Amino acid sequence: MEMNNTFKIIKTPDLFEKEHPNPDQLIIDFLAHCHPSPDLFILAIDTENSEEEKVVDQIKQLQEFFGENSTEHLVILFEDIKRLPSHDHLKKKFKTRLATANENLSVECKKWCSDRPRFVYDYKNYSEDVVKRRKAALEKISQNGDPLDQHGRKGAYRVTPPTSQDASAVAAPGHPVGNSVSEAGDDIFNIVLLGLSGTGKSASANTILTALGTKNESKHLFKSEANSMMTTTRCEVKYVKNSSRGRVRLVDTPDFLDDTLEDAQAQVDECKKYCQREQCVVLLVVQAGRFTESERDILPKLEDVLGWKIREKTIVLLTHGEELEESLDDYVRAQAGLLNLVEQCGGRYHRFNNKSKKNKQVRKLIKKIPNYEHSSQF
Numbered sequence: 001m002e003m004n005n006t007f008k009i010i011k012t013p014d015l016f017e018k019e020h021p022n023p024d025q026l027i028i029d030f031l032a033h034c035h036p037s038p039d040l041f042i043l044a045i046d047t048e049n050s051e052e053e054k055v056v057d058q059i060k061q062l063q064e065f066f067g068e069n070s071t072e073h074l075v076i077l078f079e080d081i082k083r084l085p086s087h088d089h090l091k092k093k094f095k096t097r098l099a100t101a102n103e104n105l106s107v108e109c110k111k112w113c114s115d116r117p118r119f120v121y122d123y124k125n126y127s128e129d130v131v132k133r134r135k136a137a138l139e140k141i142s143q144n145g146d147p148l149d150q151h152g153r154k155g156a157y158r159v160t161p162p163t164s165q166d167a168s169a170v171a172a173p174g175h176p177v178g179n180s181v182s183e184a185g186d187d188i189f190n191i192v193l194l195g196l197s198g199t200g201k202s203a204s205a206n207t208i209l210t211a212l213g214t215k216n217e218s219k220h221l222f223k224s225e226a227n228s229m230m231t232t233t234r235c236e237v238k239y240v241k242n243s244s245r246g247r248v249r250l251v252d253t254p255d256f257l258d259d260t261l262e263d264a265q266a267q268v269d270e271c272k273k274y275c276q277r278e279q280c281v282v283l284l285v286v287q288a289g290r291f292t293e294s295e296r297d298i299l300p301k302l303e304d305v306l307g308w309k310i311r312e313k314t315i316v317l318l319t320h321g322e323e324l325e326e327s328l329d330d331y332v333r334a335q336a337g338l339l340n341l342v343e344q345c346g347g348r349y350h351r352f353n354n355k356s357k358k359n360k361q362v363r364k365l366i367k368k369i370p371n372y373e374h375s376s377q378f
């Protein structure tokens with residue numbers, strides 16, 4: 001960030017870390033450190049991970065975090081660019097720059113910063129207010145001598161004090177993004193779970209996580225409890241890579257129709273980011289055997305709250321499926337309110353038994369996702 005011809009360098013932790021417990025916090029911290037906007041992004045790529053599709057994957061993730069035009073303010077730094085002539089077309093495709101790490105880097109960075117208009121982050125994904133509050137909190141922490149930023153604790157940001165020697169640079173780490181091959185457009189498919197408290201949203205998210213994720217990914221489950229109090233009070237996100245095809249983002253949510261939900265608007269805003277994506281399915285979770293009066297008009301109520309017609313992308317997911325004595329079809333048909341809900345969702349419904357470890361129920365669910373055959377992730 002330019003401050004009277006001085007520069008601040010921010011070395012980020014791994015922004016692409018799939019198992020980070022709170023990926024949004026990583027990005028908010030990043031934005032807080034370089035508020036109002038970073039001037040230059042540096043994506044450092046090591047030779048081992050310089051295959052084109054891995055590089056493209058990271059570029060696209062940066063675009064997802066910081067907007068399409070962020071690549072115009074990006075320098076991709078290779079250990080030796082001369083050995084990678086095939087990457088040259090990336091310059092044109094993403095309007096970005098490629099460079100080799102060398103001792104001229106600081107001078108080069110200055111030049112790169114000065115030869116185009118400033119990058120302006122649009123604060124679409126995260127509100128500027130949240131970022132400013134985080135900025136104030138980080139400043140307080142660093143004044144109090146907390147080692148968070150100063151000593152580069154693993155997973156933390158490292159910020160060099162402003163200096164006129166250094167070039168203005170905000171460095172994104174060159175970290176391999178697994179083996180996922182990126183397809184055209186956004187390569188993440190979003191599965192958003194909505195519904196009343198206690199219906200089994202978190203448990204269902206865990207069933208999917210366990211079926212699709214690697215052993216490691218399935219270790220970090222959503223919190224799901226038999227508790228009449230709301231267990232999930234914030235939107236929570238976890239990623240699974242789902243073999244080598246692409247990533248799936250699971251979004252667990254609190255009960256948006258509960259009047260006692262704190263910070264409700266912020267939670268709704270967070271959720272909207274995911275369910276408004278093209279690549280998205282909403283699972284409207286209902287407990288089988290306990291369809292309540294208040295769930296009769298749950299769909300229009302949720303659409304009202306979210307300001308978005310989710311029904312085209314919604315599957316009604318009936319949990320506690322093992323408790324049904326009749327067939328699922330019979331059960332749905334026998335209840336006018338439930339049948340109406342299912343019909344509003346294009347007739348899509350599915351049964352889950354979250355106490356079962358069988359992956360088949362997840363595979364069958366995925367086949368019911370509208371246009372699932374066009375989703376490269378499955």
Ligand SMILES: Nc1nc2c(ncn2[C@@H]2O[C@H](COP(=O)(O)OP(=O)(O)O)[C@@H](O)[C@H]2O)c(=O)[nH]1
Binds near residue numbers: 224
């Ligand atoms: N037997 C059974 N219990 C379930 C099922 N799904 C969820 N539960 C239980 O229902 C309770 C509430 O689930 P939770 O996922 O926390 O609901 P949420 O508030 O919608 O996230 C937990 O005790 C779960 O173990 C299911 O399919 N079968």
Ligand SMILES: [Mg+2]
Binds near residue numbers: 201202203224231253
């Ligand atoms: Mg929950």
